[in-house]
Amino acid sequence: MPNLTLALALLLGVGILAAKAAQLLRLPSVTGYILAGLALGPSGFGLVSAEGIGHQLSHFTQMALMLIAFGIGEHIELRRLGAMARQVAGIGLVQSLATCLVVALGVLLVAGMAGTAAMSWENRLILALLLGAVAMTTAPAAVLLVVREQFARGPLTATLLGVVAMGDGIAIVSFGMVLSVAQQLAGGESASYGAALLAGLREISLSLVCGAVTGLLLDLSLRKLHRGGEILTAGLAILLLCGELTKYLHLSPLLAGMAAGCALINRSERDVRLFRAVNAFEPPVLVLFFTLAGGHLDLAALRAAGWVGLAYVACRVAGKYSGSWLGARLTNAPTLLRNHLGLALIPQAGVAIGLILLINEAPGLAPFSDIVTPVVLAGVVVSEIFGPLLVRRTVLRFGECHPLDDDSGQRGRQVPGSPPPRPSRSGLVTGLPQAMHPAGRPDGVVAFGARRESTVQGLARVATILAHHHHALPLSIRALGKHTLRPDDTELAARFSPEQESVQALGYPLLTEAVLDEGASGLVAATEYNAAHALVLGFPTHISPLLPHPLIDRVCRNVLCPVVLWHQVGEFRCDRVLVPYVHAEELEIVLPLLEALATVVHPRLTFLHLMSSDSSEEELEQARDEQARWLYARFLDARVRQRIEASDCRTESIRRELYRHDLIVMAGQRQPGLARFLFGSLGLATARSCRCNLLLVIAPERRPANDKD
Structure with missing residues (x-):
């Protein structure tokens, strides 16, 4: 069919009709796509072939593979996996090795009894090793499409997708080693075993690094974009550039795409808008991809494969299932994973075909490719037709399908039954702190570091409010530098005069301390010497999206009290x-500051719980109940508003609330440099993107009970 436009129309039309027919028969849509391609390909009417339309549409397949891999990365959310990360690693490794071993032994045994008996024992061993290495791969596209079609989400589904991703990574490394061994046994030129292992590890590591950098670039780009069309356009451009770069560097686009999705979903903002935009864009691309995949299948390969092909298919199924069962048992995985996960790993397609091409190009292995190619293609035909059925069965057994609440429209709504805001107390002016009375016997201090005149009054007010809550006094610390002569009393009083006026206006005396040391060292020394209840600092003028600020980072690492950053x-x-x-434990971190504000200023407090966009109705209802109980126990007399939101982007959800609020209070984390670089900070991202006053409370590190330093 030379007309490309007509071919596109035919592939799309026949593919969607076959998918609808498959759905009527309670089959996955991907099975319908593949059967439609099979009917249009050389085994059917011969309208689509790899030599004709397939090559002209190859860019669609490359785009589809990158989008599919990116979509799998969305499901590898480290916090959600939690304890299951060990199970993902254990099951992925054991099932890969078991599949390779079972297929290699099965092929070695059958090849000795079938028509390949004339081959020498070494040649049969080479054939068995090559087929065992190829058998380890799984088709992530078919698995992901079935998962999406069933709206499956949860720890078991995330484990399945993690095992698929890890299994393909292990297959790439193992195939490089097996290819080197096969070439040495065949007498061809090859690198050493160690070089083959290093080459495989290099490919995986560089692919993951390339994908992680792509995820960070996507995160930086999405912060500047708010419209769906702009998000999709920029995201596709970056993802496709990543795919082309990995092809140019002879890396794995699949691993890079998964790493990009994983890096983006694990950022603190958890911005899933690009995933949603891609999900809406990719259906026609996926229809073309799977229909073309079916068009490339040739049923004649089943006959050419013979007994070796039958052994390959049967042993691969046995290896996947037994290896998954054993890996799940060794890692104490749930019974559902142990009994059903292996059947969801049967689909096999693109990665396996790519490994066949490498065998064809390897010097000294051309005679084996004549047997390996039809055998693997026969396995692809069988697994692509029946594999999606097994994936669907497994996903349904997991019990994590939520077809009715995928887009319930219940996002960001106010909690039903929330009490209306109470009117302001008579005679009380809210919004600005009023004059207060210090405790008769002050208990310690609340310190604040004064550096910039533009923020010192705000810092003084925050520190005084906290001091009133702790029955303490505010302490202003100014680090003058190591090589600075100590000023006289008059000059010191002039330096402290801005904060002095703000604190005295609130009815409190101000303690002052001038430290002849550098900024971070002086702040830490003065804070620890005075045993401060908290330290209030101003946000730096420039906030890096990836790198920690030197002064703030050093102070947070070394003080033992909470640090409050004022933006x-x-x-x-x-x-x-x-x-x-995001998490309930963050409320305990900001509780002292909220209690101080509620006591002094009596504000209206809006508690916004940012949940995952794919949270079910049961999870939202449970979060509402937990939030209500927490608020009832701590803010019974305060003006409180509850809000639960299934958020597509956390910073965007906060931005939408700014017009009705004049201050944001949230919790932060003390993160090491690498964690900050990879996962980011929601508080810092909010300070960068939201033009609003912000108080970020960073809790102290937990020290061992016997640590007295």
Whole structure:
């Protein structure tokens, strides 16, 4: 069929009709796509062939593979996997090795009894090793499409996708080693075993690095974009560039795409808008991909494969199932994983065909490719037709399908039954702190570091409010530098005069301390010497999206009290306070500051729980109940507003609330440099993207009970 436009129309039309017919028979759509391609290909009407239309549409297949791999990365969310990460690694390794061993032994045994008996024992061993290495691969595209079609999500589904991703990575390394061994046994030129192992590890590591960098670039780009069309366009451009770069460097586009998706979903902002945009864009691309895959299948390969092909298919199924069962048992995985996961690893397609091409190009292995090619293609035909059925069966057995609440429209709504905001107390002016009375016997201090005159008054007010809550006094610390002569009393009083006025306006005296040391060292020394309840600092003027700020990072690592970072945009007001959080433990971190504000200023507090966009109705309802109980126990008399949101992008959800709030209070984390680089910080991202006053509370590190230093 020379007309490309007509071929596209035919592939799309026949593919979607076959998918609808498959759905009527309760079969996965991917089975319908493949059967449609089979009917259009050389085994059917001969309208599609790899030599004709297939080559003209090869760019669609490359795009589809990158999008599929990127979609798998979305499901590898480290926090959700949690304890199951060990199971993913154990099952992925054991099932890969078991499949290779079972297929190699089965082929070696059958090849000795079938028509290949004339081959020498060494040649049969080479054939068995090559087929065993190729058998380890799984087709991520078919698995992911069935998972999406069933709206499956949860720890078991995430484990399945993680095992698929890890299995293909292990297959790439193992194939490089087996190819080297096969070439040495065949008498061809090859690298040493160690070189083959290093080459495989190099390919995997560089592919993962390339994908991780792509994920970080996507994260940086998405922060500047808000429209769906712009997000999709920029995301596709970066992903396709990543795919072309990996092909140019002879790396794995599949691993790079998975790493990009994994890096993006594990960022603190958890921005899934690109995933949703890609999901809406990719259906026609996936129809073309799977229909073309079916068109490339030739049923004649089943006859050419013979007994060796039958042994390959049977032993691969046995190896996948037994290896998954053994890996799950060794890692104490749930019974559902142990009994059903192996059947979901049967699909095999693109990666296996790519390994066949490498065998064809390897010097000294051309005679074996004549047997390996039809055998593997026969396995691809069988696995692509029946594999999606087994994946669907496994996903349904997991019990994590939510077809009815995938887009329930219940996002970002106010909790039903939330009490209306209480009117302001009579005679009380809210929004600005009023004059207070210090404790008769102050208990310690709340310190703040004054560096910039533009923020010192805001820092002084925050520190005084916290000091009132802790029955303490505010302490202003100014680090003058190591080589600075100590100023006289008059000059010191002039330096402390801005914060002095702000603190005295609130009815409190101000303690001052000038430290002849560098910024971070002086702040830490003065804070620890005075045993401060908290340390209040101003946000740096420039906030890097990836790298930690030197002063803030050093202070947070070395002080034993909470650090409160004040990001000032406009006038200091706190009448309407927004408290966004992701995990319930963050509420305990910001609780002292919220109690201080509730005591002094009596603001209206809005608690915004940012949940995953794919949270089920049961999870949202449970979060509402937990939030209500927590608030009832701690803020019974305060003006409180509850809000639960299944968020596509956490920073965007916070931005949408800014017009009705004048202060954000949220918890931060003390992260090492690498963790900060890879996962980011939601608090810092909010400070960069949201033009609003922000208080970020960073809890102290937990020290051992016997640590007295």
